[in-house]
Amino acid sequence: MTAELPPxxxxxxxxxxxxxxxxxPQHPGSGHMRIVVQIDGDxxxxxxxxxxxxxxxxxxMAEYRNYITNxxxxxxxxxxxxxxxxxxxxxxxxxxLGIEVPERAKYVRVIASELNxxxxxxxxxxxxxxxxxxxxxxxxxxxxxxxxxxxxxxxxGARVTHAHFVPGxxxxxxxxxxxxxxxxxxxxxxxxxxxxxxVFYDNPILISRTRDTGILSRQDAIRLGxxxxxxxxxxxxxxxxxxxxxxxxxxxxxxxxVMKEGDSYARSRIPWLxxxxxxxxxxxxxxxxxxxxxxxxxxxxxxxxKNETVYKRVESGRGSLGxxxxxxxxxxxxxxxxSVPSFRNLIALPYLLKGEKLGNMPSVYWSLNYWPVEADR
Amino acid sequence: MGxxxxxxxxxxxxxxxxxxxxxxxxxxxxxxxxxxxxxQFDPSTGVGIAGLKGRHMLFHDHCTGCQxxxxxxxxxxxxxxxxxxxDEQTQNKKSIMPQxxxxxxxxCGLCVDxxxxxxxxxxxxxxxxxxxxxxxxxxxxxxxVKPYVAQDSEIIxxxxxxxxx
Amino acid sequence: MxxxxxxxxxxxxxxxxLDNAFWGVLLMVLVGIPAVMMVLFFIEMPVxxxxxxxxxxxxxxxxxxxxxxxxxxAFMATDMFRVMAxxxxxxxALLAAGTIFVERKMLAKLQLRVGPFYCGKIEGILxxxxxxxxxxxxxxxxxxxxxKPLFWAAPVIFVGAAAAFVALIPVAPGWVVADVDLGxxxxxxxxxxxxxxxxxxxxxxxxxxxxxxxxRALFQMVSxxxxxxxxxxxxxxxxxxLNLSEIAASQSSFPWxxxxxxxxxxxxxxxxxELERIPFDLPEAExxxxxxxxxxxxxxxxxxxxxxxxxxxxxxAALFVVLxxxxxxxxxxxxxxxxxxxxxxxxxxxxTAKIPGLPLFTQEMLNGTLWFVLKTVGVIFFILLxxxxxxxxxxxxxxxxxxxxxxxxxFVNIFIALGLLYAGVLGPGGLQ
Numbered sequence: 006m007t008a009e010l011p012p013x014x015x016x017x018x019x020x021x022x023x024x025x026x027x028x029x030p031q032h033p034g035s036g037h038m039r040i041v042v043q044i045d046g047d048x049x050x051x052x053x054x055x056x057x058x059x060x061x062x063x064x065x066m067a068e069y070r071n072y073i074t075n076x077x078x079x080x081x082x083x084x085x086x087x088x089x090x091x092x093x094x095x096x097x098x099x100x101x102l103g104i105e106v107p108e109r110a111k112y113v114r115v116i117a118s119e120l121n122x123x124x125x126x127x128x129x130x131x132x133x134x135x136x137x138x139x140x141x142x143x144x145x146x147x148x149x150x151x152x153x154x155x156x157x158x159x160x161x162g163a164r165v166t167h168a169h170f171v172p173g174x175x176x177x178x179x180x181x182x183x184x185x186x187x188x189x190x191x192x193x194x195x196x197x198x199x200x201x202x203x204v205f206y207d208n209p210i211l212i213s214r215t216r217d218t219g220i221l222s223r224q225d226a227i228r229l230g231x232x233x234x235x236x237x238x239x240x241x242x243x244x245x246x247x248x249x250x251x252x253x254x255x256x257x258x259x260x261x262x263v264m265k266e267g268d269s270y271a272r273s274r275i276p277w278l279x280x281x282x283x284x285x286x287x288x289x290x291x292x293x294x295x296x297x298x299x300x301x302x303x304x305x306x307x308x309x310x311k312n313e314t315v316y317k318r319v320e321s322g323r324g325s326l327g328x329x330x331x332x333x334x335x336x337x338x339x340x341x342x343x344s345v346p347s348f349r350n351l352i353a354l355p356y357l358l359k360g361e362k363l364g365n366m367p368s369v370y371w372s373l374n375y376w377p378v379e380a381d382r
Numbered sequence: 383m384g385x386x387x388x389x390x391x392x393x394x395x396x397x398x399x400x401x402x403x404x405x406x407x408x409x410x411x412x413x414x415x416x417x418x419x420x421x422q423f424d425p426s427t428g429v430g431i432a433g434l435k436g437r438h439m440l441f442h443d444h445c446t447g448c449q450x451x452x453x454x455x456x457x458x459x460x461x462x463x464x465x466x467x468x469d470e471q472t473q474n475k476k477s478i479m480p481q482x483x484x485x486x487x488x489x490c491g492l493c494v495d496x497x498x499x500x501x502x503x504x505x506x507x508x509x510x511x512x513x514x515x516x517x518x519x520x521x522x523x524x525x526x527v528k529p530y531v532a533q534d535s536e537i538i539x540x541x542x543x544x545x546x547x
Numbered sequence: 548m549x550x551x552x553x554x555x556x557x558x559x560x561x562x563x564x565l566d567n568a569f570w571g572v573l574l575m576v577l578v579g580i581p582a583v584m585m586v587l588f589f590i591e592m593p594v595x596x597x598x599x600x601x602x603x604x605x606x607x608x609x610x611x612x613x614x615x616x617x618x619x620x621a622f623m624a625t626d627m628f629r630v631m632a633x634x635x636x637x638x639x640a641l642l643a644a645g646t647i648f649v650e651r652k653m654l655a656k657l658q659l660r661v662g663p664f665y666c667g668k669i670e671g672i673l674x675x676x677x678x679x680x681x682x683x684x685x686x687x688x689x690x691x692x693x694x695k696p697l698f699w700a701a702p703v704i705f706v707g708a709a710a711a712f713v714a715l716i717p718v719a720p721g722w723v724v725a726d727v728d729l730g731x732x733x734x735x736x737x738x739x740x741x742x743x744x745x746x747x748x749x750x751x752x753x754x755x756x757x758x759x760x761x762x763r764a765l766f767q768m769v770s771x772x773x774x775x776x777x778x779x780x781x782x783x784x785x786x787x788x789l790n791l792s793e794i795a796a797s798q799s800s801f802p803w804x805x806x807x808x809x810x811x812x813x814x815x816x817x818x819x820x821e822l823e824r825i826p827f828d829l830p831e832a833e834x835x836x837x838x839x840x841x842x843x844x845x846x847x848x849x850x851x852x853x854x855x856x857x858x859x860x861x862x863x864a865a866l867f868v869v870l871x872x873x874x875x876x877x878x879x880x881x882x883x884x885x886x887x888x889x890x891x892x893x894x895x896x897x898x899t900a901k902i903p904g905l906p907l908f909t910q911e912m913l914n915g916t917l918w919f920v921l922k923t924v925g926v927i928f929f930i931l932l933x934x935x936x937x938x939x940x941x942x943x944x945x946x947x948x949x950x951x952x953x954x955x956x957x958f959v960n961i962f963i964a965l966g967l968l969y970a971g972v973l974g975p976g977g978l979q
Contacts, residue, residue, distance in 0.1 A: 024755065026755060026756075032837060033833045033834055033837060034833065034834030034835055034837075047942060047943075069457070070457035070458075071457065073454075073492065074454065074456070074457030074458050074492065075457075076490070076492075077458050077459075077488055077490040077492065078458070134938075135833070135834065136834040137834075137938035137939060138825055138826070138828060138832060138833070138834070138938050138939030139937070139938040139939075140654070140658065140825075140934065140935070141396070141657060141658050141935045141936060142938075144658035144659065144660055145658060145659065148405045148406070148658075148659050148660065149405070151405070151407075151537075152537065152544065155414070155537055158414075158416065158434065159416070159417050159432065160432065161432075161435075162420075162421045162432060162433055162434045162435040162491065162504070163434075163435050163489060166488065166489075166490075168490040168491065168492070176429075176430045176491070176495070177421070177423075177429060177430030177431055177432045178429055178430075178431070178432065179432065180417040180418060180432035180433075181417075183417075183432075189539060190537065190539070193539045193544060200395065203391045203392055203394070203395035204392050204395050204396060204936050205938075207388055207391065207392075208388060208389075208392045208936070208937065208938065209384065209385040209388035209389060210389070210826055210937050210938055210940055211938050212388075213385075213940075213944060214938060214939075214940060214941055214944070299427075299429065300429055301428055301429045301430075302428075303427070303428035304428075362941060362942065362943060363759070363835055363836075364829070364832070364835055364939075364941040364942055364943075365941065366835060367834035367835055389937075392936040392937065393932065393933075393936055395936065396657050396932060396935045396936035397657075397932070399656075399657050399658075399659065400653065400656045400657050402659060403659075404655075404656070404659055404660060404661055405659045405660070406659070406660050406661045408661070408664075543659065
């Protein structure tokens, strides 16, 4: 072969010992992405995550739609966490339009966002369970998630993709008698997720399997720019709900869960602790919420934003999720950019998998709290 | 002996759950109950009324053919088309009304928010499957019909676990 | 509303039914019955009650059920019956099918779901049949670069090896397909055959994931065979025989699990590993290597491997029962056969039916089978349960467990057995 290679490309040397595995995109352990794994025996030599299979151009689409009709689109990246994905955009647009949100609407948003965080983490946990071959841990979260989905359905009228948050509040008020139903189901949910400990989190086989695998040190976690549960599992006390409170989070008592180990087990335990924390936040919000009042400011049709840029971020189920909105005094935004936590966490994957065993690949990969569709947007 | 106790605890927890009630909704026989009659919107206050965002319902005597729902849907799903209707309404001079393609609709309910005349609501009917694409397109006459829904199953929480009943 | 079959006409449906029936009857008369008759005339028929069993006689005896009992007796004495029906394949397959059903329903109950529900009206009891029909009707796809003869043969050999394992298990006194003196050695030989089949199938598929799965299976089975064999030596030392029937008979007063609990635990863990069940299902680890060495198998080839796996599961559970839980031994709970049926016959109103040839089975055999089945089902329950509560372990942890901990424990078990023997607690002059 003497053909000239295009500039920038180089042939890779083939090592007889190394086997290249394409984990994904059609693989039960990958999600909508591909991980090119090179293994030497059972040890991973190199790993190359290859996202981009579900790129839908949500950001570009947002430039052709006005501020309200963007809402059903921008919640699509993570349909299980749709309220949180929409939250920074809505906060940003409110600032652009100069709207003050009613107090009750802020509490309704907090409840919806915390419920959605639990729904997302339950789904994530279900997949984490099946990745470790624990089928019960797939079925229990998938079933108990129904308790919260039922609440979201009562609240917003849709099981996923709620389209509930709008600039100026929320779409509709809570249904009658919602507080009691919510309190009952959230209490039961809290009791249920605590039962997961005996079967999953305190299971000695799981602990010996995930302890000391894929260790991400505190410095590396900060240097690689990871966020959310991955960062907190490495010992960094960083929660946007506490560090940069938005809406009414500063009035609520929030405890941040931090673990020092930074291994796969800590990364998988933090979201579970977050869920228990979310249940407490929901109960607090239900207590402190004004019992009546408006939940939505009436907007003019086709509102025009100020000639400004805003960047707002919230703590989603995976970490800090930012939205950058540029307005040029038109009904449509000039530019919308989502800064998603999934992509930032995925960057750590090649560093973590190098030198690990192939059997650790699913547990390390999914412990990064990664959602393929969100990373591709 | 932490390992042995952990294993015994896990097995014990597993066996204990064999006696717990099953948490499964047997869908075609049982259907979940929803609050209210579906998502509605009050244009005077600008706030919606909680309910399921299901199939739409169109009130022919309120619809003026203003196309606001269609415009609202333009950026979302382009599911709403305005079509000619044979019936003559005094408030609807152009005799056009929305026709909704449920193959495209994402059930966001922004069309309901857009309607200023209390003409378009959403209902609790979500069983819209059809064998053809044409069957998913609902004409104004079909949208006028109030759907029959038999949904009565709720989540019941007891000491032996939650069930749908 | 639309209907499922829009062009359905009842008359057409009845016509097609009649059409099929007509051709069926015609072919049976012209081809089927003559063929059966020809076959029957060429094979040697048994002599029953001093009469040669001609086809004519056989068919007339079909009209009188009582007269068929001697035929059944004669058939039950044959090797064919033992291999195909009772202690052999049919019995094992029945228990394996029951195992699959119980596994599905129990796991579903543990996971707070329903499991198979609609197939067969009663709690999805016919789901397995439906799955079997589905697997049979599926297309078998073979990778283009596969070594085809080996790839085809592997599932069949797998079932064959599992069936050979089943053949060595004694179910009741005297009811065993192959009562060999070195039965336990035969078991070890058959178990040693499985990794070869696995690696052959994995290698011949010529694909990466089956290859990794096959290598993992090889590692796992070979490293767990040694503790498996060592853990059974304690029983052999105490009984002084390798014949499985004699081992079972030797436990008439105490099952060996009383004296050798460590051996039983080691054998149980190695059994889980040999069966590739969670937490040791590394060769089929879904999230890492798709389906391991089963990845390229499709249709009934996969079905055969599953059948072999569950036969193997039954055989291992039965081996545990025979070696540690006393086999068929247990209190006599089956009532004796009512004698008045033999002397007076069955009185049904005005008719009195005298049935010579009863009883078909002896009381000991029924009691032994009952106890054997009860114990086996108990062991199978404990094999199934870890699937609900444990995650999969990693290959290095597995090898570490097999080579260091289990082999050590197996040696401890052997020393316990030797100690019991030389201290005179068991063996000649001791308890048994």
